Amino acid sequence: MNATLPAAFRHPYAVDPAYKKSVAYFSMEFAIDQALKTYSGGLGFLAGSHMKSAYELKQNLIGIGMLWKQGYYDQVRRADNAMDVQFREKIYSFLEDTGAHFTIQVFGRPVWVRAYYLDPKHFNTVPMFFLTTDVDGNDEQARAISYRLYDNDPTLKVAQCMVLGLGGAKFLDEINYSPEVYHLNEAHALSAIFHLYRTFNGAKDEITKRLIFTTHTPEEAGNEKHNIHFLDNLGFFNGLSLDQVGELTGIREDIFNHSLAVLRVARRANGVSKLHGEVAREMWAHYPGTCEITHVTNAQNQRYWADAQLADAQQQRDADRMAVRKRTMKQLLLDVVADQVGKLFDPAVLTIVWARRFAAYKRPELLLSDYERFTRLLNNPDYPVQIIWAGKPYPFDEGAKQNFNKLFYRSHLHPNMAVLTGYELRLSKILKDGADIWLNTPIVPREASGTSGMTAAMNGAINLSTNDGWISEFAKPNENSFIVPLADRNATADVRDAHDCAGLYDLLEQQILPMYYDRPAEWQGMVARSMTDVNAFFGADRMVREYYERVYV
Template identity: 80%
Template sequence: MATTLPAAFQHPYTIDPRFSKSVAYFSMEFAVDQALKTYSGGLGFLAGSHMKSAFDLKQNLIGIGMLWKQGYYDQVRMPDNSMGVLFREKIYSFLQDTGEYFTINIFGRPVWVRAYYLDPKHFNTAPMFFLTTDVDGNDEQSRSISYRLYDNDPTLKVAQCMVLGLGGAKLLDEIDYSPEVYHFNEAHALSGAFHLYQQLGKSKEALRERLIFTTHTPEEAGNEKHNIHFLDNLSFFGGLTLDEVRELTGIHEDVFNHSLAALRMARRANGVSKLHGEVARKMWGSYPGICDITHVTNAQNYRYWADTQLAETYRHKDAAAMAVRKRAMKQPLLNIIADQAGKLFDPTVLTIVWARRFAAYKRPDLLLHDEERFMRLLNNPNYPIQVIWAGKPYPFDEGAKQNFNKLHYRSHLHPNMAVLTGYELALSKALKDGADVWLNTPVVPREASGTSGMTAAMNGAINLSTNDGWICEFAKPGGNSFIVPEADPQATADIRDAHDRNGLYDLLEQQILPMYYDRPNDWQALVSQSMTDVLAYFTAERMATEYYERVYA
């Protein structure tokens, strides 16, 4: 099998010799542009930035993902202003049909898969392929596999993983391409390892040599487990017998842990921050037969995310011009707020933003747990603030949606509080541009990395965060950010939350607000130092380089 891509799909640049090893990067979601809705949140933002930085660095890497007919979902308002979930067909004329049309076995029968190609010229990415089962020749169940990202039907969700893994691996066979590295960004593509194992003559050593695994979360929901017979009935193992699967993965019980299997079949694995690497080694270290787990801290693509005019004023060390530009960057966000919420926010007022996936451990409503201090914060005439929330709950997580709605209904009581819908790339960029303070409130140590604060810092926002994920490697408390000291790890949830909430309020009331309003020169120096420190290490060019030097090597 060839080790170079067919002419129609080759990289539009001469490969840098430092990055000549060929890599196929499998991910369930990619966020490369607002126009292509194939992502839900942080995993997609990260994978999209990786594809852009692979392009910038001229790396020999391609992306393989899924073409979601209805995306993740469109976040809308219902007539009563509660959050609505809209599944709407997406059509992309800029994707080109590769002509590759093949079957994989799912549900015990052949399912047709078609591959589309995203030309690097459209969004400045590495070459990318997107797979769909919404094609002629499939029945409705088979078509629906690629309708919705992270479907709530367990059978369909596993089938989606099979299209990504088995389908992605078979696509490479179909185009006669044999990359040196198969990089699974999370365990969604795991079924592809069983296909590759057979292609390599059922050699465990040959499989290990090719396979790299990135784990993104210590969360239970992010580490899939299924009954092994359920998976076998779906043909998840690509035709291997269960005895062969058990021998290959070392999993002899009926509960099949996808992440554990990946750790046993891969040559190397990585967490996505220094802290997460430590958590992952502790989490998996008692299991025999796993590969080494290192870490590569997540990062974001500077070219895509950073405001060019602010970057220019920063390079010239012109603090006054930076402040003027930052104020101008707020206006597009304020226009969105006026449009969605009917509120006219002030660009001179300190603007706090909480925006990311709505998950319970991220605690979006933490500030509201102390009614007295929340009201005092919102109504302080000497130090006015504006607070904005945005983010998408999982569409079938009723608790998260209720939390989102609770914040929205509460915002009606305050002219300086807003909750926005439509949290996708474009809104995320506007929020980063418009924020003065980027609020991050996860329970320590449950945030593997998080990257939203990086792109906020690139655009002149200051991070206010609990000490979790990437921030542990970045923060110089009071020097480039504000960090809540860690709570006692043995504390109950109520005591921990109160500790973190009080820490946030203390920092806002005693340090952040006085500095912003009374000592603007100090604030601007803080912004400059934050930008310096985020650019020193937290750009995706560093991340994409580290994968080649420390993981693929």
């Protein structure tokens, strides 16, 4: 096998000697550009920034992902303007057929896989390859594997992981490329280890020295598990016997834990924030045979996310120019509000934004749990506010979709409350550009990292947050952010939520609103400190450098 990429797919730069080790980065989703809908949320945003910063630092890294025919889904409006789910075919003329056309065994039969190439020139990424089963020679079930990101059919979802893992590893063989590191971003591509088992004739140490694992899930129960016989029948183990699987992973029980398997085979693993690293080490400590778990705090690519004019004004310490640019950025967001929901928001009014994946533990509706106080906040003539929500629920989670639409229907009662649809890269950027306050409300410590507040801070928004994930490394309360004090970890859910909700209102009423309206120079100083602090450590260039210096070594 060759350690050099074929000429047609090589990096468009001379690799920096500091990053010469060859790495293949496997991820189920990548958020690269609005034009390429291969992502659902934060995991994809993180992976996309990784590909961009690896390109900018001239690293010897490539990306392996999936080409989703229908993306995650299109978040559209019903007749009454509530959100709905639409699956629509995507076509990308800028992707090139690599010529790699091969089969893997799924469902007990060969399934054809084709790989497409994303040239770095299009979106300033490292070379990237996207796999699909929507090709001639496959029946409808096989084609459907690559239709929808995170399909709700358990069989198709496991098959998707097989295409990414087994298929991704086999694709590298097809192009005669043998990277020194296989970096699995989450455990979706776990099945790659069963391909490597055959490549190295069962030599576990040969797999281990090549395998790196990034875990994003801070709860053991949230890690993927399946019946081992179900996986075996699907071909997940690439023809290995269950005895061989047990020898490799240490799992001989009926329930196969995907993350545990990787942790027992990988050379090193990492959490995605300092706090998450601590949580992950504690979570897996009672399982024997797992590898070292360090942490590399997630980050985002500044060249993609940060507004250049605002950044320049901040670097020149020109507060007036910063304020003028931020107002322009806010107006672009308010134009979207007017277009989507017919409300004319005021750029002079404090604008609060909650926008991210619409998951229960992120508590999008937390402010409304004290509706009397919420109404008082929205009706305060002395300190007016306007609040915007956006985000995508999982398309098959009826409860999450209902919660989203409850917020939308509630917004009819308040002229200064809006709920937006179409939450993808472009809208995410507009929301972060336009927010004054970036509201972040996860249950501590369930947010492994979270990154939306980073890019909001890069664009002049102040984080108002519970103390979870990356925030605990960034926050200097009342200097660069506003942080809700930690609730009692032993409190019931109702008591915890009431504590956090009250903390948000106390900060808004007693500190944020008076500062924004009565002490604008102090507010502007806080914005500048927030931008300085987030750019100092939470840019993805630092993150991809740390992977080489601390994880791949």
